[in-house]
Amino acid sequence: MINFRYHVVSLTAVFLALAIGLVVGTAALNGPVVDGLDSQVKNLSKDNSQLRESVGQLQDEVNSQEEFATAAAPMLLAGKLTGRRVALVVLPTATDYAEQLRTMLATSGATVTGRVDVRESFTNPENSVNLLDLAHRAAQTTLPASGLPSNANGVETSAALLASALLDRPAPATATDSDRNAVLAAYAAANYVTVEDDKVSGPAEAVVIVAGLPATDAKSEGANTSAVTMVEQFDVAGPLVVGGNGVGDGNVVAAVRADAALSKTIATVDNVNTAQGAVVTCLALMESLAENKIGHYGLGTGATSMLPTPAQ
Missing domain, CATH: 3.40.50.2300 (Response regulator)
Incomplete structure (x- = not known):
């Protein structure tokens, strides 16, 4: 007959195996996952920087057009x-x-x-x-x-x-x-x-x-x-x-x-x-x-x- 002590030992062994599996799995995946996330962050940061630069250029163009219209107004009107x-x-x-x-x-x-x-x-x-x-x-x-x-x-x-x-x-x-x-x-x-x-x-x-x-x-x-x-x-x-x-x-x-x-x-x-x-x-x-x-x-x-x- 299986006693209570056997159940405790079995459950402990299961949880210990899970814990070891998590540690081993995390250690194995930690490098590739972190590297992938880091690469994505760098790419997003680069895209965001380029978008900010584009917006800045567009705003400069708008400001230049406004300045031109204001300067040209006396000649046009x-x-x-x-x-x-x-x-x-x-x-x-x-x-x-x-x-x-x-x-x-x-x-x-x-x-x-x-x-x-x-x-x-x-x-x-x-x-x-x-x-x-x-x-x-x-x-x-x-x-x-x-x-x-x-x-x-x-x-x-x-x-x-x-x-x-x-x-x-x-x-x-x-x-x-x-x-x-x-x-x-x-x-x-x-x-x-x-x-x-x-x-x-x-x-x-x-x-x-x-x-x-x-x-x-x-x-x-x-x-x-x-x-x-x-x-x-x-x-x-x-x-x-x-x-x-x-x-x-x-x-x-x-x-x-x-x-x-x-x-x-x-x-x-x-x-x-x-x-x-x-x-x-x-x-x-x-x-x-x-x-x-x-x-x-x-x-x-x-x-x-x-x-x-x-x-x-």
């Missing part, structure tokens, strides 16, 4: 928009590069009649009713509510009133400067827009809407749709160029280019966040005003070229 009156309308995510565009407009000789920054509250769908009410309260004698869209879309109605206030209106419906600035003041007081220096110097003959990346929060779909609605109303009121950043989903530039009607009346530039794009935006505006030609420029889907073709 000088006198192109002399005597032209332009209003800047800046959407919420585009404030970081609106000033660069303004500098390029000044280089081209344009007179910027004013800058209006649209707040996120304006494109928030939840404020549609309040915007509709405000449009009727803010309307003035020479900027009456009678000419506004007759529907329940507050963004559309308010955008139409702002466009009418900022742009030239055909005689005898010309707005007075006091009424123009009263409309802007009403929207500024309600925290829907910010008006530089609290006023504009007069009516503009064209507008550049500076659009950044699309909204991405929980209400993004409605906000992005509202931004396009605003663009549509400015298009109705007068010549318009939209300068944006990219052409991804929800992007204003992408929406304009994808619309068969809007793409024929609104010029677009998809890289206004760069110096090159700011220069091209000025050229696109000049082309629209001087040649009545609508172009789509930049690097994204729907762009016909990087910049307008010089007039013959």
Whole structure:
């Protein structure tokens, strides 16, 4: 009969054999495994270093292109928009590069009649009713509510009133400067827009809407749709160029280019966040005003070229 002591000795022998096997196996494999891992680490480190170097070179190229565009701007733009009156309308995510565009407009000789920054509250769908009410309260004698869209879309109605206030209106419906600035003041007081220096110097003959990346929060779909609605109303009121950043989903530039009607009346530039794009935006505006030609420029889907073709 097998006793308990035999079981203990047998189990001890098994565990001892396993331990010896592990030690021997580890000793046998330790060299090749460690060498293989060490080789992989060195290769990954080398690849990572090469990638960092490539990224650095690409960034240097981008910086050089920006420097070139900035240096070439006076030669490309000088006198192109002399005597032209332009209003800047800046959407919420585009404030970081609106000033660069303004500098390029000044280089081209344009007179910027004013800058209006649209707040996120304006494109928030939840404020549609309040915007509709405000449009009727803010309307003035020479900027009456009678000419506004007759529907329940507050963004559309308010955008139409702002466009009418900022742009030239055909005689005898010309707005007075006091009424123009009263409309802007009403929207500024309600925290829907910010008006530089609290006023504009007069009516503009064209507008550049500076659009950044699309909204991405929980209400993004409605906000992005509202931004396009605003663009549509400015298009109705007068010549318009939209300068944006990219052409991804929800992007204003992408929406304009994808619309068969809007793409024929609104010029677009998809890289206004760069110096090159700011220069091209000025050229696109000049082309629209001087040649009545609508172009789509930049690097994204729907762009016909990087910049307008010089007039013959």
